[in-house]
Amino acid sequence: MNIVVVGLSHKTAPVEIREKVAFPPTEMETPLRQMLALPAVAEGVIVSTCNRVELYAVSRTPEAAVIELKRFLADFHQLAADKLSEHLYDLEGKDAIRHVLRVASSLDSMIIGEPQILGQIKTAYGYASEYKTLGLILNRFLHKAFSVAKRVRTETAIASNAVSVSFAAVELARKIFDDLEDKTVMLIGAGEMCELAARHFVNNGVKKVLVTNRTFARAEKLAAEFNGGIAVSFENFREQLHRVDIVLSSTGAPDYVLSAKRVKEIIKLRRHKPMFLIDIAVPRDIDPLANKFDGIYLYDVDDLQGVVQANLKGREKEAAKAEAIIDGEIEQFQRWLTTLEVKPTIVALRRQLDQVRKTELEKTFASLNALGDKERKAIEAMTAAIVNKILHHPTNILKQSQNGGGGDQYVDAVRTLFDLPESTDAQQDEAEPSVDN
Template identity: 55%
Template sequence: MGSIVIVGLNHRSAPVEIRERLAFPADTIGHALRGLVEREGIAEGVILSTCNRVEVCVLADESYKGTKAVKEFLSSHHGIPLPEVNEYLYHHEGEQAVKHLFRVSSSLDSMVLGEPQILGQVKDAYGYAAEFRTIGPILEKFFTKAFSVAKRVRTETKVASSAVSVSYAAVELARKIFGSLKDKTVMLIGAGEMCELAARHLLSAGVKGIMVTNRTFERAVKLAEEFDGMPVRFDELLSHLKMADIILSSTGAPHFILSRPEVEEVIRIRKNRPMFFIDMAVPRDVDPDANQIDNVYVYDIDDLNNVIETNIEERQKEAARAEEIVAAEVLGFSRWLEAQQVTPTIVMLRKKFEEVKNAEVAKAVAMLGAEDPKAKRVVEALASAILNKVLHPPIAALKKDPEGRNLMELVATVREIFDLPTSGPQSPPAGQPKEGERVE
């Protein structure tokens, strides 16, 4: 048995130059995992490596030694002297480590709070460890729990519910205006990075087609090829506009390229089928007054930024609720973990004293004369009674409800004062007594 330790670094603790040096590319992870668990004092190990973080989670015999071993592993595996990176590394032990992984999986520790990828990445890390057999019963249970905590956070709070990037916010809005995007057409005016990103999101959301126009027709053709769309000459923009449901615009024009009367005309021709203008240009391309026309919606870059700002604020509010869920789950899991430590300790304690008793009884019986069965019974009974009475208080203390006490410390103390081996017998997680011993 032992303690869970996590050593790692993330976007807050380390700049990208350090993160990339300590990252584990997918094809080297098996080798790394094996190297990790071969180290002394490390029983199980999982490595999570993404562009924003590296986390090495191990089950160590002793937390202090475990932290040291993992740091040495990081340094030697990457061939970087430890002092060079030590300041960027954080480490969590025991309950802190449990909390850390739960928060990471629930995306509460992410750069973009609530972003959905991290859970998949944690699952991948778990998958690698399972594939290379470096995960055992404790970390197995630990990671499975982390997944269910993340799921709880996702379903019970709104931490991941609304878009927090401009392009996603545009897609979310389009969905609320049009419902299904399947039969909708996009018009892309000009070429801005954010517009192209939004166009890509819309395409993956399933829009029917895309038209691309640009002042230089060649660029429109090139971009249209990229999006598998239709290039449109800039001077034909107005005549094609009636086919467009969603208009993404970011030209460098110094004035509006679409005035309110022009939009009114188009919407009339369209028989009021709604149009959604996403104007990412500064200065703006679409007259904001057009937003007052029925069935026309005009959002400029500030509007979209406001939308995501409110969403971010909401996520932060929801994060407080998520932290409560995590705290409750940490408590639950720590209890389970402690129980895993207590049972084998009791087993070892009894075993040790039984051995002492048996040796002493044998000696005493030999001195009294081996042939007297009655004497042997009396000595045995005496020794057992003393043993049970002496052992009762420490065992009862270990078994008592751990409410408000640090059980791990108690376990460590008991092991120390009775000189029990720290790693102990590799007892199964349920702590089943071995060799017919009885646990009281």
């Protein structure tokens, strides 16, 4: 049995293509049923997000499955198959397993580490199990993917640290102040990025927002958008600054709106309580010299970009750790997949029972010294015949199940009931060719 992936993502297809191939979440029953009806597909899941559309399938004949799945994707959306196929990728076996684990762990995302994708795959799993297009293998595989994604999230720092300027500002503030609840934010000017950052601050507990603008009406309008926001006239906002802990500045002024000297005075008025100044304006609003004073932390737009870049780099570094985790898990899963092969299972089952037979024979012979060679041979032949008789029917069932559906369940059951080892050398030799199929 093989895992097959066919799909496209933000890496291979522009949004014009992605939107045409997307499956609306409310109508998943039809495509899932059609997918399962494909002759080469035994189990199937459809993952459809704005950045990717992927079909995960289990098949005994992966090549055929890939062709069928590609045709299904084109036909279902009424697209020209050859035009669509240039955006499609197809993976099978180990590569397919790795791909799905990477997607679930958000290593394949546009922004590495973003958390939504795991939820989206869980939703896809939900639809597939609702419409019963899942079998033993995909069920187990997707659960594996969820647990790997969780491991990656907890064991690496892949999702920590902000990757947007406005979030980076909030994170920095959290490192300066112990509590944002009792802090006051002042917006100087009405830049979009400042407004966004201010919203993040409010979402993170800041209660008091002051807004100032050269046009007082605009200040009032913006202040009204924040619960409890207060507009301050541009002429005397400087007199309010010592009551403010976080300043977000983005005016269009050609010169500094806040001089270093003024900042120094404010610090004294504040009795050296720390102050976080965020200057997103270009040209800058606050004299960069102000950063020198004790308790003043001044960040301009480049500084914040620098933080974001460093965070992104940090995520990439963490991604390497995540890949290592995934590598280990692939092997584990593949080993399990191999055990579902019928032939090696029969071999292992035979070996297990033969082992029991031999051990018991030896015990018996050891206590029956009077037996001659002839008798011994007869008893041995008899025990071997018993084992063969017992195994005859189960072996037949297992062999037949290879062709019909539900074979994996039998194999899995036999493995569990007889406690067959996951891998022995001989078994792997037997199993190797079927993995390469």
